[in-house]
Amino acid sequence: MRRRLVILAAVLAPLFPSLPTSAAAAPASASETLAVTGARILTAGPAGSLESGVIVIRDGRIISVGQGAPPAGARVIDAAGSIITPGLFATGSLLGAVEIGALGDDLSVNNPQISAAFDIREGLDPASTLIPIARTGGLTSAVVLPQPAGGGFGAHEHDGEVSGGRLTAGGGHELRPNTLFAGQGAVIRLNGAGDMVVRGGVGVVVAFGKAGAQAAGGARGAQIAALKAVLSDVRAFAANRSAWETGSYRELGLSKADLQALVPLVQGRTPLIARVHRAADIRSVLKLAREEKLRLILEGAEEGWMVAAEIARAGVPVILNPITNRPDSFEILGATLENAARLNAAGVTLAFTAPEGAAHRARETRYGAGTAVAWGLPWDAALAAVTINPARMFGVSDRTGSLEAGKDADFVIWSGDPFEPLSTPKAVYIRGEAQDLTTRQTELRDRYKDLGGPLPPAYRRR
């Protein structure tokens, strides 16, 4: 790892002469104080934006964010001319749970004994090649969510195949889900290390609309009835646990593991993450949450702008992909690039996901944010949607999501406006440690950049 970083610094040096290579790439050693100076700092926190600000870091934490001289004795990184933001979030992501889409994943189960109990944090792979590639998009955290069985993730509509399920016999994409709950999500930090899980059990995912109807036997209304029955059983389980354990209570509709997993949901300690698209379905989910006293997060919400006032009134945050604007299904006939702007104007808190589950294309998160700005969203609201908002929604804002004293030093030094494709991250820090920006892709690129030479490319070393 150390050797890699040194080489990385050597590669970066000619590109970014303003960044001292040793400072840009070397990890802060324990108890060393690091000060990053001279940049425009967009904190996504109470301090707002600071011209020529200073971030002071020690032991992986932010000591201070402000202006003025760096503390005496600190190792100084001159980031003049750069822009610093908090590390970005990939929300509604599949990172760590998929490597090559068509070869399967650890995102969904179709097992009636394990539905809500499926906890995606178990089985995530820190060695995934997707994680370093995501970092090159300025991402330092991800909210990884399970997918409903048969949901079609991995069935790509590009490549001329259009819907893998149609193309392959028994490809699994047409699998009918037989569980109401997809499982529980997790927040991870994208350091690719064994400690990457920051928080598990951050929400229980349920697909509504057409997908939910399928799970409940065919009709939307049936799913609402089925969920109410299950939630009633979970409350009964929580209140009569010992009787249930000894077999002296009535039979309940879920396995013990699932009942246990749903107790925090009915107690309002963990949110229901409702994957829902059509305006009418959003309304029925809002009503369900109100009646059942559930905390709620909407995901998808392509027609959210049509019920924006109701979502805002309920205080429910929304995860959306800002670039979804075609009537790709009969559930999103009202999709528009102005969805984010209109929801924000109504007072709804937003977080952004990226195409295809913000996994292989997670690095496009920042471009989606920029596109939302092009279509009317205030710039600061777009930054919040990829930093502090998802941190708050998933209960990690005490640690990350903004640049504030006491939080983990997760930040990015950008060459320019972080939403612009022609800007690049000069350095990405997670808990104060400069991350390696070498990826499998940059290794391939460099191996083939010059095609001459006496020996085949397989002999090349970086």
Add this chain to the structure above:
Amino acid sequence: MGLVALSLTACASTSGAGAKAGEKSAAAKPLRAGLDPGARPDAFPTTYRPLPSNDFAIVGARAYTGTGQALNNATIVIRSGRIAAIGEGLEPPQGVQVVDARGKWVSPGLIDSHSHLGVYASPAEEAHSDGNELTSPTTPQVWAEHSVWPQDPGFNTARIGGVTTVQVLPGSGNLIGGRGVTLRNVPSRTVQGMKFPGAPYTLKMACGENPKRVYGSKGQAPSTRMGNVAGYRAAWIEAAEYTRKWDDYRAQVGRGEKADPPARDLGLDTLSGVLRGEILVQNHCYRADEMAIMIDVAKEFGYRIASFHHAVEAYKIADLLAANGICTATWAGWWGFKLEAFDSVEANVPLLQAAGACAVIKSDDADLIQRLNQEAAMALAAGRAAGLQISEAEAMAWITANPAKAIGILDQTGTLEAGKRADIVIWDRNPFSIYARTEKVYIDGALTWDRRDPRYQPRSDFDLGQPGEGVR
């Protein structure tokens, strides 16, 4: 096939020989047009007419010409739907309407050389799944234009993204998937009303995982990559034989001899068109080693490959592609959705450009087609990060001139040069910015989209009466 061929041949022989022979031989009667592949090579002729336009001039713009140049204070004069003149600081002719583009940017209309608009229309329901004829691995007889639904709302959203020309291709489930068609991106009641006049037909071929998976899973050939290659070669052998039969027949008729015309075969007509150089091969192929095999298949049978598509490993053989004059149509950011897409690099396109090969950014996707400029910007940034000095003006060619070349219409469009069709986009800012949006889109000099004028914001029939009414 055998029986049909025999019966058709028998039928044709009783009615006599070909048209040319008629002059020399009283016995020879003209072949019915539908039985003669040469009689009406385009049986579904274009009815495209440019939308109404006036002569006008765009002044004061910063312009990417598509030829690698960037102009300041550019004037573009449009007469009769063509670019009459372009230059820095030109005085617009007296009396023509002037479009003030000071502070704006102008580019050629964008061209997507790999789209499935219309053949996989929105909404993506089974009823709209018309791009892969997965009943045989070799289906050169099918034509994408017969599947195109002109009301696909995706044509409108693509136009808002600045796309004025699209090549619509069949899917990649088959070794030989059928003919592609090049369309003007104008609202039309019929596909014929969109067909780009004079654009060559194209043929979709596919390597790799898709065909072998589709047919292997049915227990038939091909089930391996070597099976794929055997399939292409068998098809070209048949096509060469068919071509020879028709050549022989026409030679005999030309000599005034009595001759039986071969039975017409729609699929072999298309393959024969490729062998004659009239139909351009668009070859879906991810891996470098497979592309090298396909180049040799083409040499074996004497045809050319116009472009490889997806081609995420093109950078590994950039020299080979440059030497063979083959374009590569690919993405910057897409990778890893299947094994043969694992070795993508963001800098694929700039690495090809640096090697002197023809590089194209394409969409293959009804979302990405709306933002080809962003994808080009991502590729450009990746190239710069790799140390390649490429200008924005050069990168503009990846989504304009180069795709025009790859689909055989560079003499008509793809650049802002005098004499070309006036396919022009006015952007509110530099199109390599994430914040850029189109303000006006002209096709053949006609205004087809105007952000500020609802009269020029067409909507599909499908959108009427629906939530949002197609305002995307």
